[in-house]
Amino acid sequence: MTEEVRTALVHYWLVGMRGGERVLEALCRLFPEADVYTNVYVPSAVSPVINRHRVRTTFIQKLPFSSRLYQAYVPLMPAALERLDLRGYGLVISSESGPAKNVIVDPDALHLCYCHSPMCYLWDQASEYSEGASFLARAVIGSMSHLMRLSDVTSAARVDGFIANSRFVASRIRKYWRRDAIVVPPPVDTRRFALNRSHSGYYLWLGRLVRYKRPDIAVDAFTKSGKPLIIAGDGPELRRLRAHAGKNVSFFGNASDESATSLLEQCRAFLLTGTEDFGIAPVEAMACGKPVIWPK
Amino acid sequence: MRQARHMAEVRTALIHYWLTGMRGGERVLESLCRIYPDADIFTNVYVPSAVSGTIRSHRIHTTFIQRLPFASRLYQYYLPLMPAALEHLDLRGYKLVISSESGPAKNVIVDPDALHLCYCHSPMRYLWDLAPEYASRRNPFLKAAMIPTLHYLRLTDVTSAARVDAFVANSRFTAKRIRKYWRRDSQVVYPPVETSRFRVSPSHQGYYLWLGQLVAYKRPDLAIDAFRDIDRALVVAGEGPELGRCRRRAGPRTSFAGKVSDEEAARLLQDCRALVFTGTEDFGIVPVEAMACGKPVIAYRQGGAQDTVKDGATGLFFDQPSVDSLREAIHRFENLEGQFSPVNIRAWSERFDEPRFRRGILEIVDAHQRKDQE
Numbered sequence: 052m053t054e055e056v057r058t059a060l061v062h063y064w065l066v067g068m069r070g071g072e073r074v075l076e077a078l079c080r081l082f083p084e085a086d087v088y089t090n091v092y093v094p095s096a097v098s099p100v101i102n103r104h105r106v107r108t109t110f111i112q113k114l115p116f117s118s119r120l121y122q123a124y125v126p127l128m129p130a131a132l133e134r135l136d137l138r139g140y141g142l143v144i145s146s147e148s149g150p151a152k153n154v155i156v157d158p159d160a161l162h163l164c165y166c167h168s169p170m171c172y173l174w175d176q177a178s179e180y181s182e183g184a185s186f187l188a189r190a191v192i193g194s195m196s197h198l199m200r201l202s203d204v205t206s207a208a209r210v211d212g213f214i215a216n217s218r219f220v221a222s223r224i225r226k227y228w229r230r231d232a233i234v235v236p237p238p239v240d241t242r243r244f245a246l247n248r249s250h251s252g253y254y255l256w257l258g259r260l261v262r263y264k265r266p267d268i269a270v271d272a273f274t275k276s277g278k279p280l281i282i283a284g285d286g287p288e289l290r291r292l293r294a295h296a297g298k299n300v301s302f303f304g305n306a307s308d309e310s311a312t313s314l315l316e317q318c319r320a321f322l323l324t325g326t327e328d329f330g331i332a333p334v335e336a337m338a339c340g341k342p343v344i345w346p347k
Numbered sequence: 348m349r350q351a352r353h354m355a356e357v358r359t360a361l362i363h364y365w366l367t368g369m370r371g372g373e374r375v376l377e378s379l380c381r382i383y384p385d386a387d388i389f390t391n392v393y394v395p396s397a398v399s400g401t402i403r404s405h406r407i408h409t410t411f412i413q414r415l416p417f418a419s420r421l422y423q424y425y426l427p428l429m430p431a432a433l434e435h436l437d438l439r440g441y442k443l444v445i446s447s448e449s450g451p452a453k454n455v456i457v458d459p460d461a462l463h464l465c466y467c468h469s470p471m472r473y474l475w476d477l478a479p480e481y482a483s484r485r486n487p488f489l490k491a492a493m494i495p496t497l498h499y500l501r502l503t504d505v506t507s508a509a510r511v512d513a514f515v516a517n518s519r520f521t522a523k524r525i526r527k528y529w530r531r532d533s534q535v536v537y538p539p540v541e542t543s544r545f546r547v548s549p550s551h552q553g554y555y556l557w558l559g560q561l562v563a564y565k566r567p568d569l570a571i572d573a574f575r576d577i578d579r580a581l582v583v584a585g586e587g588p589e590l591g592r593c594r595r596r597a598g599p600r601t602s603f604a605g606k607v608s609d610e611e612a613a614r615l616l617q618d619c620r621a622l623v624f625t626g627t628e629d630f631g632i633v634p635v636e637a638m639a640c641g642k643p644v645i646a647y648r649q650g651g652a653q654d655t656v657k658d659g660a661t662g663l664f665f666d667q668p669s670v671d672s673l674r675e676a677i678h679r680f681e682n683l684e685g686q687f688s689p690v691n692i693r694a695w696s697e698r699f700d701e702p703r704f705r706r707g708i709l710e711i712v713d714a715h716q717r718k719d720q721e
Contacts, residue, residue: 130498136479208530
């Protein structure tokens with residue numbers, strides 16, 4: 052089938068290698084002949100597996116400083132994606148957690164949307180994102196978000212089949228777009244990790260230090276209990292967390308893939324405090340044979 | 348008759364995008380007018396002299412678009428205002444509303460008790476699958492202005508689909524597009540073709556015929572290129588922006604008939620050897636008219652032709668939009684030519700006539716009204 056059918060993969064933006072781009076990589080391996088479409092493309096920031104494909108961009112790429120300021124251009128992306136010419140593609144897979152599914156495909160084409168998450172800053176976490184912003188900023192964000200929601204919902208009609216990365220995302224797709232989805236978890240490279248039956252005594256929290264991931268819950272709990280905790284990751288919350296943390300809590304900073312692996316392999320248990328759409332780190336911890344403590 | 352009683356009781360409104368000429372969409376509206384002779388018509392722009400007596404005999408209301416400067420000529424520039432203008436219409440009291448859409452029409456707001464049927468000729472092609480084609484030939488300033496405008500029109504196009512109780516598509520291809528872009532189901536009722544205007548002609552004058560507007564998406568270039576190096580006569584009838592380009596690439600046995608009247612078109616169809624149909628139409632009336640003359644159709648296997656042409660019996664398909672694929676089909680046709688029976692082809696064409704359209708519409712309306720009463 053893949054030989055006959057021209058395939059397009061549509062990804063929101065290619066400016067780094069995070070969870071969404073790992074899924075895109077896996078799609079690239081599934082469809083090695085596929086063309087990739089995206090709003091902004093920074094070749095040096097993505098992996099060779101993706102760079103090997105023919106990558107085309109929307110007009111967002113041509114706007115000033117798009118590779119750094121692409122998030123300011125998010126409100127233009129739905130219209131930009133609609134302008135892509137996807138005639139001739141028999142299979143289109145949009146990979147969405149930023150705008151992607153807005154593309155217009157041939158009447159005969161199959162359009163699947165792999166949804167990492169309906170954009171959380173438009174829906175369930177909208178209030179968190181505008182918290183602390185000035186009145187003016189809130190007014191601008193509010194009206195832009197309103198427009199974005201209109202295009203986010205109407206473009207859901209263009210998708211033939213939704214694939215959610217978890218049951219949680221499937222329920223959010225249902226809640227905000229009123230569409231069914233089947234669940235296919237994203238690929239986690241479990242072979243990178245070795246099973247370790249012993250540990251070095253510490254608990255591990257790993258991730259970006261942003262509010263919605265709730266590192267504060269872990270820091271507060273362990274400061275009280277006095278048990279050893281390692282917080283691995285960087286982010287805007289770092290300074291506030293340090294101020295509250297007891298001596299038993301240490302901050303590792305940003306961990307490379309290798310150091311994250313050894314931290315996972317040596318920990319006693321892994322802590323997950325925030326709500327993730329899928330959450331790759333807990334699966335990686337389990338790949339090391341480590342239990343995960345998480346909020347139900 | 349139950350149906351007749353319904354018609355007498357139920358106030359009906361027909362919504363048509365604009366009434367500025369008599370093309371395929373307006374022919375369908377005419378038939379709807381004959382089914383519902385007491386219906387009122389609502390439209391964005393009305394040019395009485397440009398439409399038929401059948402339509403004119405109805406009470407016709409317009410949206411505020413009609414009052415804008417030069418609306419009768421520049422109405423297409425006002426397209427972005429039409430969704431809102433239609434929402435402004437007061438349709439209270441109408442129990443049956445049929446919108447006829449290929450420009451904005453279904454955006455109207457009807458009573459909670461009213462039945463709103465949308466006969467869809469085509470989800471606007473310049474908004475959807477043919478958007479890149481329309482976008483490519485604009486100047487940069489217009490192009491930039493088009494981006495937010497088209498985006499906005501798509502928003503209203505999709506959200507207004509929720510207002511329609513039942514969609515009727517003019518072909519399976521249109522039904523597929525309704526599903527693809529609006530995510531709604533529809534029933535297919537083919538538009539009425541006036542087959543009685545045509546007579547079966549068992550003989551021909553040796554030429555193949557291409558008939559239609561010379562615009563890029565109808566692919567006249569494909570027919571012209573395919574006939575350039577084969578020793579067969581091709582008549583290209585119609586005019587349009589592609590005429591110059593078509594003439595330049597034409598072979599010695601290709602001739603151009605220019606714009607033809609209804610009568611001339613009928614004569615050209617009756618005297619041709621076969622119709623060559625290269626474009627992708629939502630329905631496509633011309634192939635049915637050719638078949639009404641008993642003529643086989645060589646068609647690209649895409650769009651409405653897949654419904655109207657019966658493979659091997661009333662014509663042949665080619666699978667790729669390429670010169671080679673078309674030439675192969677012409678070759679195949681000439682080998683099989685004897686098996687095409689003009690009388691049978693004509694008989695097939697009659698399944699696209701007006702009585703069948705009327706029955707199809709009335710059945711759907713009746714079924715929905717009965718369901719609502721339950």
